Structure formats: C-alpha cells, structure tokens
C-alpha cells in the first residue's frame with residue numbers, strides 16, 4: 001500500500017485500486033471519494049465524478065450544483081479487487097470515513113468527532129484496522145473542548161438572557177455543518193432562527209425550521225428580539241443589522257477556535273482523538289493535517305507505530 005498526502009486529503013494505491021480521498025482536483029486513474037461537503041474537501045467534485053454518502057451527495061447537489069454518486073452505509077464498492085465502504089464520521093451531516101480493504105484494511109477518517117451533537121451521533125469505530133489514517137486538526141495536547149452539553153447549557157442561558165434584555169442574538173457558524181447544529185439547537189429551544197440563503201438550503205435538506213433573510217415578511221417577523229445564525233464572514237454586516245432592525249445585537253462565534261465565543265467544534269479535540277485511536281486499536285497510525293507531527297509524537301509515546309503523512313509512505 002502506497003499512501004501520500006493530497007491537499008487536505010489522502011491518495012492510496014492499494015492493489016489494483018487508486019483511491020483519492022478529498023483530493024483538491026482530479027487525480028489520474030483514481031476513484032475519487034469526498035468525506036464531507038466542506039469547501040476545502042470538495043475540490044475534485046468541481047471537475048470530476050466523486051463518490052460520497054447520500055447526505056453529502058444531497059448537499060453537494062444543493063449548494064454547488066455538483067453531481068456525485070453515493071454509496072450507502074453497509075454497501076461495498078469493489079474497485080480493482082479492493083473493497084471500499086463508508087462509515088459515519090460524526091463531523092457534520094453526511095460526513096463519512098473511508099474504509100479500504102484488500103486484505104490489508106485501511107481507514108481514512110476525514111474530519112471526525114466522537115461527541116454526539118443535536119444532529120449527529122459520534123464517529124463509528126471501525127474494526128480490524130491495520131492502518132488508521134487519522135485527521136488531526138485539534139491533535140495538540142492543549143486542544144481540549146468543554147463537554148458539548150455544558151456548552152449547550154451556556155449557550156441556552158446566554159441566548160435567553162439576551163432575548164430577555166430585548167437584544168437580537170447572532171450566532172456565527174459555517175453555513176454547511178455548524179449552522180445546522182445551531183439551527184437544530186435553537187429549534188429545540190422553541191426558537192426559529194433567521195438565516196441566509198445557503199444555510200436555509202442545507203437546513204431544508206434536514207427538515208430544520210428557519211426564516212430565510214430576505215423572504216417576504218421577514219423584517220416584520222424580526223421586530224421582536226430574534227436569533228440569527230450567520231456564517232463568520234457575515235460579521236461585517238452585524239452593525240448594519242443593528243441599524244436596520246433597531247435593536248442592540250449580541251453576537252458569539254461557535255467554533256473550536258473561538259476565543260471569546262462558544263467552543264462548539266465539529267472536530268474531535270485531543271482527548272477525543274486519543275479515545276478514538278484507543279478504541280480502534282490499529283496496528284499502525286498515519287496522521288495528517290494540522291498537528292500531524294505533534295500527535296504522531298504523542299502516539300509513539302503511547303506505544304503506537306505512528307508517523308505523520310508528510311511524504312510518500314510505503315506499508
């Protein structure tokens with residue numbers, strides 16, 4: 001098996017199969033897989049046929065007009081004698097890990113998390129893994145998030161306090177993934193948030209309840225203290241919103257990187273990542289992405305055969 005880095009993804013040559021996961025563009029001779037519909041993972045979908053989960057297939061079609069095919073959980077695709085299947089990654093709706101098996105069994109996690117959220121269960125734990133190719137965004141030991149239920153409770157109290165004080169509330173999160181978690185969370189509080197078009201499109205796929213900003217009558221509905229779920233790049237329009245709707249706006253980011261916001265991440269933190277590796281019990285670990293070197297060092301210290309994917313690896 002040959003494994004090499006490929007943008008935010010991984011390229012595997014396994015027996016007769018060349019498997020490109022989250023490639024930034026088409027790779028000669030490869031079968032292309034997309035683990036989830038975040039923009040930095042879907043480059044190949046723009047110019048070649050990709051295979052993904054049914055959920056990501058719908059999101060790709062809806063937000064980008066990209067055509068893709070999909071395999072369902074439990075289905076196996078055979079390419080050049082190698083069996084490929086997809087299992088849930090718990091990162092965002094539709095996110096999957098890619099399992100590649102031709103006698104040696106490798107798993108590419110893609111972005112993943114262990115913790116259950118209001119929409120997603122945590123990542124599935126694959127069995128009998130020889131090579132675990134592990135995404136390590138928050139793989140440094142100081143990356144530790146509070147428990148989600150604790151964060152949800154802080155959010156709930158902060159939102160209620162601001163609405164009681166007659167403020168509007170803005171929660172920032174990416175349009176695909178985080179915004180659906182925020183919308184589902186608000187729906188669970190009995191709140192229907194105001195959202196922009198892209199968020200509304202993906203929310204609709206999941207049957208979530210929102211009000212599209214710009215739709216007929218939205219401004220009248222927003223005269224009462226209201227909650228808005230906006231992508232981070234909308235932060236510049238918040239002062240305009242304050243003027244437009246005539247209320248003070250209280251805003252918070254919702255991200256693993258948030259310093260003054262709610263640390264609500266779609267990724268595993270360091271503790272979850274270690275817990276995942278311990279649950280999988282792989283024979284070898286290859287780390288990729290941010291913090292790949294640091295986590296490989298930690299895992300070696302724990303007795304794992306671990307190395308970062310910064311060059312071609314032959315196993």
Ligand SMILES: [Zn+2]
Nearest residue numbers: 036038091111
């Ligand atoms: Zn992602």
